[in-house]
Amino acid sequence: MVRTIWENRRHPLYAFRILRKGVCDGCALGVAGFKDWTMDGVHLCTTRLNLLQVNTMDALDPRKLAVVDSLRELDGTALRKLGRLPYPMIRRRGDLGFRRISWDEALDLAAERIRAAKVTRASQASAGPDRFAFFLTARGITNETYYVAQKVARFLGTNNVDNAARICHAPSTGALKRAIGVAATTCDYRDVIESDLTVLFGADVANAQPVFMKYLYLAKKRGGKVAVVNPYREPGLERYWVPSNAESAMFGTMITDEFFPVNVGGDIAFLNGVLKVLIEENGVDDDFVTRHTDGWPELKAELAAQSIDDLARWSGSSAEDFRRFARMYAEAKSAVLVWSMGITQHVCGTDNVAAIINLALARGNVGRPGAGLMPIRGHSGVQGGAEMGCYATVLPGGVPIEAESAAALRAQYGFGIGAERGLSAAEMVEAGGRGELDVLWSVGGNFLDTLPEPAAVQQALERVPLRIHQDIIVSSQMLIDPSDAVLLLPATTRYEQ
Numbered sequence: 001m002v003r004t005i006w007e008n009r010r011h012p013l014y015a016f017r018i019l020r021k022g023v024c025d026g027c028a029l030g031v032a033g034f035k036d037w038t039m040d041g042v043h044l045c046t047t048r049l050n051l052l053q054v055n056t057m058d059a060l061d062p063r064k065l066a067v068v069d070s071l072r073e074l075d076g077t078a079l080r081k082l083g084r085l086p087y088p089m090i091r092r093r094g095d096l097g098f099r100r101i102s103w104d105e106a107l108d109l110a111a112e113r114i115r116a117a118k119v120t121r122a123s124q125a126s127a128g129p130d131r132f133a134f135f136l137t138a139r140g141i142t143n144e145t146y147y148v149a150q151k152v153a154r155f156l157g158t159n160n161v162d163n164a165a166r167i168c169h170a171p172s173t174g175a176l177k178r179a180i181g182v183a184a185t186t187c188d189y190r191d192v193i194e195s196d197l198t199v200l201f202g203a204d205v206a207n208a209q210p211v212f213m214k215y216l217y218l219a220k221k222r223g224g225k226v227a228v229v230n231p232y233r234e235p236g237l238e239r240y241w242v243p244s245n246a247e248s249a250m251f252g253t254m255i256t257d258e259f260f261p262v263n264v265g266g267d268i269a270f271l272n273g274v275l276k277v278l279i280e281e282n283g284v285d286d287d288f289v290t291r292h293t294d295g296w297p298e299l300k301a302e303l304a305a306q307s308i309d310d311l312a313r314w315s316g317s318s319a320e321d322f323r324r325f326a327r328m329y330a331e332a333k334s335a336v337l338v339w340s341m342g343i344t345q346h347v348c349g350t351d352n353v354a355a356i357i358n359l360a361l362a363r364g365n366v367g368r369p370g371a372g373l374m375p376i377r378g379h380s381g382v383q384g385g386a387e388m389g390c391y392a393t394v395l396p397g398g399v400p401i402e403a404e405s406a407a408a409l410r411a412q413y414g415f416g417i418g419a420e421r422g423l424s425a426a427e428m429v430e431a432g433g434r435g436e437l438d439v440l441w442s443v444g445g446n447f448l449d450t451l452p453e454p455a456a457v458q459q460a461l462e463r464v465p466l467r468i469h470q471d472i473i474v475s476s477q478m479l480i481d482p483s484d485a486v487l488l489l490p491a492t493t494r495y496e497q
Contacts, residue, residue, distance in 0.1 A: 004049040011056040025051040038189040045211040055493050059086035065098040068479045079474045085490040093482050113466045117438040130158035133428045137444025138164035138382035142494050146388035159422030162392045163385035166425040171349030172375035179357045187372025193218045194370035197332035199227045202342020206236025217242045217253050225257040231264050260325055263316030271355040273311035273322035276303045283330035288364030334370035392422035433460030441468040448477040
């Protein structure tokens with residue numbers, strides 16, 4: 001708290017006003033001011049305090065961007081401390097750094113290049129993707145911004161518009177939609193508090209979603225248990241200091257009851273091993289499975305063909321761990337299964353999520369109090385991106401892009417809407433690497449830090465003739481050398497809009 005006060009000392013009243021009336025800039029918990037809507041009490045997590053400075057920091061000294069080589073050694077925290085981007089800046093090929101330009105110059109350049117990209121696309125002899133794309137981050141973006149961005153992209157004639165959900169919970173969206181018909185969590189934090197068992201798969205909530213720890217603490221106080229399935233034993237999930245509770249804040253609270261190690265990529269084998277044990281030990285809710293699911297006989301047959309020893313070897317766990325988890329799970333009257341990036345950011349991410357869903361359905365842990373499926377998100381605003389249609393594969397309302405839905409939106413908007421899906425975030429980068437993208441407009445985000453193979457990402461972005469980075473602060477991807485030009489545009493915070 002002392003550090004937060006010091007960091008925001010130049011504008012203390014504004015900072016306090018944000019805390020008192022604003023939302024959390026970090027997590028996706030719907031709070032208003034200090035009030036925690038999940039339970040009686042205060043919401044004031046460390047992530048929220050750490051990000052408060054983004055709203056109160058002074059403008060960046062433009063001379064610090066005059067030579068970018070010296071900035072490439074700085075990490076994200078150090079770059080953020082440089083200050084807010086105050087006005088448009090440009091760096092041309094061969095320039096050492098950025099120089100200030102007017103808004104008219106910046107917008108004219110963007111419009112000129114997008115128009116040229118449309119002409120190039122129209123003149124192509126064969127069908128191909130549009131040659132410009134838009135990407136929006138998830139942290140701090142409002143629903144209104146998402147909505148306008150996707151509408152502008154489609155007005156310009158492209159479905160190449162995507163947001164950060166693509167590289168976090170897109171696999172969850174696909175698996176949940178296919179399995180239960182709705183691409184969303186089936187429960188909320190109150191169910192975690194009421195649950196007999198909360199299982200964390202590939203989720204370091206202590207660091208990524210610290211407010212969640214308060215609800216785990218309350219669940220523990222009620223007698224609930226916490227199990228963790230992860231390659232790494234996260235220290236924050238062992239003992240955590242909940243700041244809103246005096247006893248926990250002083251002495252810490254033991255959070256994890258049982259830890260189950262798995263190999264990276266071993267989650268499906270682990271989940272199948274547990275499910276196999278549940279079947280063998282009559283731990284399946286047969287009535288629920290019969291009445292509410294299909295495909296169960298086929299799944300049983302597939303599991304029967306997999307040996308426990310093979311599953312243990314593939315998972316990096318053991319047959320004894322399968323049994324220990326299965327018995328803990330079967331004894332719980334209700335369970336919430338939680339997962340995050342450790343599950344989704346794999347080539348088999350959708351299958352990972354499907355295996356978790358199978359485990360929940362096998363015990364009927366969907367659609368009742370204290371139970372459910374919870375893909376936990378990390379950024380405020382990320383859910384709104386898909387709902388507003390800021391997605392390469394869906395239109396507003398989460399409607400898939402098809403001929404019928406495109407025609408309906410065309411009638412509403414009054415201009416043409418493409419019926420073909422656009423480029424996803426990763427596909428945008430790949431298209432840039434192949435020389436198939438002329439303009440990339442990125443509102444926040446940082447492909448260099450979030451996508452795998454940063455060297456390949458850098459090489460791909462270096463080939464895009466015009467990169468437009470619209471953000472509050474400097475990020476490492478802005479410092480990648482331009483193919484022709486890199487344009488920096490300042491952005492507003494959600495409280496300035």
